[in-house]
Amino acid sequence: MINVFVLQNGRLNQVPIASRTDLENVPAVWVDLTDPTDEERAWVKATYDVILPGEDEVQDIEASARYYEAENGDLHLRTDFLREEEDGPSRIVTVAFILAKKILFSVHTDELPVFRLVRLRARSRPGSIEDYMDVLLDLYATDAEYSADALEGIYESLEDVSQRVLQKEFTDQDAAAALNAIAHEEDLNGRIRRNMMDTRRAVSFLMRGRLLNTDQFEEARQILRDIESLDGHTSFLFDKINFLMDATVGFININQNKIIKIFSVASVAFLPPTLIASIYGMNFEFMPELHWHLGYGWSLGLMVVSAIAPFLYFRHRGWLK
Numbered sequence: 001m002i003n004v005f006v007l008q009n010g011r012l013n014q015v016p017i018a019s020r021t022d023l024e025n026v027p028a029v030w031v032d033l034t035d036p037t038d039e040e041r042a043w044v045k046a047t048y049d050v051i052l053p054g055e056d057e058v059q060d061i062e063a064s065a066r067y068y069e070a071e072n073g074d075l076h077l078r079t080d081f082l083r084e085e086e087d088g089p090s091r092i093v094t095v096a097f098i099l100a101k102k103i104l105f106s107v108h109t110d111e112l113p114v115f116r117l118v119r120l121r122a123r124s125r126p127g128s129i130e131d132y133m134d135v136l137l138d139l140y141a142t143d144a145e146y147s148a149d150a151l152e153g154i155y156e157s158l159e160d161v162s163q164r165v166l167q168k169e170f171t172d173q174d175a176a177a178a179l180n181a182i183a184h185e186e187d188l189n190g191r192i193r194r195n196m197m198d199t200r201r202a203v204s205f206l207m208r209g210r211l212l213n214t215d216q217f218e219e220a221r222q223i224l225r226d227i228e229s230l231d232g233h234t235s236f237l238f239d240k241i242n243f244l245m246d247a248t249v250g251f252i253n254i255n256q257n258k259i260i261k262i263f264s265v266a267s268v269a270f271l272p273p274t275l276i277a278s279i280y281g282m283n284f285e286f287m288p289e290l291h292w293h294l295g296y297g298w299s300l301g302l303m304v305v306s307a308i309a310p311f312l313y314f315r316h317r318g319w320l321k
Helices: 020-024 038-048 055-060 113-124 132-165 172-208 214-269 271-280 295-317
Strands: 002-008 011-015 030-034 067-069 075-083 091-100 103-108
Touching: 002 038, 011 113, 020 038, 030 038, 038 103, 067 172, 075 113, 075 132, 075 172, 091 132, 091 172, 103 132, 113 132, 132 172, 132 214, 172 214, 214 271, 214 295, 271 295
Parallel strands: 030 103
Antiparallel strands: 002 011, 002 030, 067 075, 075 091, 091 103
16 A cells, blocks of 8 residues: 655645545555555656665664665665554564655554554644654654653553562462563563663664754754653563562462461371371271270370371461461
């Protein structure tokens, strides 16, 4: 799918594209391709003389070659963007950017929330975008804001986990649910940190390459400051996640120790009756219980008393609580 955007009265407006002719007649400032077909790639190549990277080229490129200038002067960038899934784990989507002929080309396989937010904001904020480089910086700035919103979501989720972990009754089922939630938030926090690291590298590359004017350079510095502030939050969340993980595992050990304690108390309490039964069960030449009509009653009573006495002692010492 091809999404083409033009600047009209300081606003970024989308132009519908149904054929190659429509593409040729549009003064585009941003050409966004989401999972493009071979035909759509051919349209872009014929219209703008730009070679778009394939999906395998976007995913398999080495980290050291994520930013480079092609032989024809086109600037290529590969940047990771965060995508949260409602019914599954979050993931990172790599986007290929090409800066050519004062047009920003972007190629990616999935629709990204950051791109959708940029399109919505550009319509409502006239004058915020003046050229293709402003579009790219706005994408990076929105990516930082999107990551900040995701971090706020992690804060709320971990707060719910904290309340469950610190409740009075914490069962093994509660522990399993807490561990699952903690693992999910830890994965998301790690992806956010990786996403911010990649965005920082991309913005730093644009600043070092002297590709920005004065206003854009200042905006890039602000983006780096925003990313720097998010690093502290991700570090704090990692510490909180580790604390909740240790606390949850500790409660699991406590619950398991309770079960082991029951077996330990039972084994100690039933040891005296077992000893008495073994003594009275010996095959003596003259069995005393047979010569005394209260012999069996005495032995059984002694076994019961020897079993109850340890439990009373354990209860008195508080070992059964």
